[in-house]
Amino acid sequence: MSITNVLWAGFLAGLLLLLWRAQTRRRVRRAEKVWKPDSLTTAVLEYAERTFFTEHPFRLVAKIDRAYGMPSGLLVLTELKRRPVPRAYRSDIVELSAQKVAIENSTSQRVANVAYVVVEHPFSKKRAPIPVQLLGESEIVALAQRYRDISARRTIPIKAERHALCASCGYKRQCGPRVLAVRYV
Numbered sequence: 001m002s003i004t005n006v007l008w009a010g011f012l013a014g015l016l017l018l019l020w021r022a023q024t025r026r027r028v029r030r031a032e033k034v035w036k037p038d039s040l041t042t043a044v045l046e047y048a049e050r051t052f053f054t055e056h057p058f059r060l061v062a063k064i065d066r067a068y069g070m071p072s073g074l075l076v077l078t079e080l081k082r083r084p085v086p087r088a089y090r091s092d093i094v095e096l097s098a099q100k101v102a103i104e105n106s107t108s109q110r111v112a113n114v115a116y117v118v119v120e121h122p123f124s125k126k127r128a129p130i131p132v133q134l135l136g137e138s139e140i141v142a143l144a145q146r147y148r149d150i151s152a153r154r155t156i157p158i159k160a161e162r163h164a165l166c167a168s169c170g171y172k173r174q175c176g177p178r179v180l181a182v183r184y185v
C-alpha cells in the first residue's frame with residue numbers, strides 16, 4: 001500500500017471515529033432530555049463513572065455515576081438504579097452523600113445538597129429522577145464510626161428497611177435472628 005493510501009485510510013478512520021462520537025453524544029443528549037429534571041436543563045455533564053479518593057475526614061474512595069455542572073459551578077450528582085419501583089432508599093442517600101464528601105475533599109469543587117436517584121424500570125427502561133437531600137459530612141463521619149463499631153462488635157446493627165439488602169448482605173450471618181427477625185410495619 002502506498003504512503004498516500006495509508007494516509008487516506010488513517011484520515012477516514014479518524015473521521016469515522018469523530019462521526020461516531022458525535023452521534024453517541026447526540027444519542028445521550030436525546031435520551032437525557034426525556035428524564036432530566038427541569039433544574040438540570042442548563043447543566044452539562046462534567047464527570048461520568050469517575051472515582052474520587054480522599055484521606056479526609058477519613059480514607060474514602062467513591063465512584064460516582066454522573067456529576068452535572070451547573071452554570072454557577074456547583075456540581076449535581078445523579079446515580080442510576082435499576083428497580084421496578086421508582087423509589088429512593090436511605091442507602092442511596094448515604095452512597096451519594098459519601099460521593100459528595102469524596103469530591104469536595106479531593107477537588108476544589110462544591111457539590112449541591114440535593115442529588116438525584118435516577119430509577120430505571122428494568123423492562124420499560126423508563127427513567128424517573130427522584131430528588132434526595134444529602135447528608136452532611138458530620139453525619140457521614142458518624143456513619144463510618146458506627147460501621148467500625150458494628151464491625152468490632154461494640155454495637156449491633158439495625159435491620160435494613162429493604163429485605164433485599166439483608167438477603168444479599170455479606171454480614172447476615174453475624175447479624176443473626178436477633179437483628180433480622182425485626183419486622184417493619
Ligand code: SF4
Nearest residue numbers: 159160166169172175
Ligand atoms: S444483614 Fe445486617 S448488616 Fe447486612 S444489611 Fe441486614 S441488618 Fe445490615
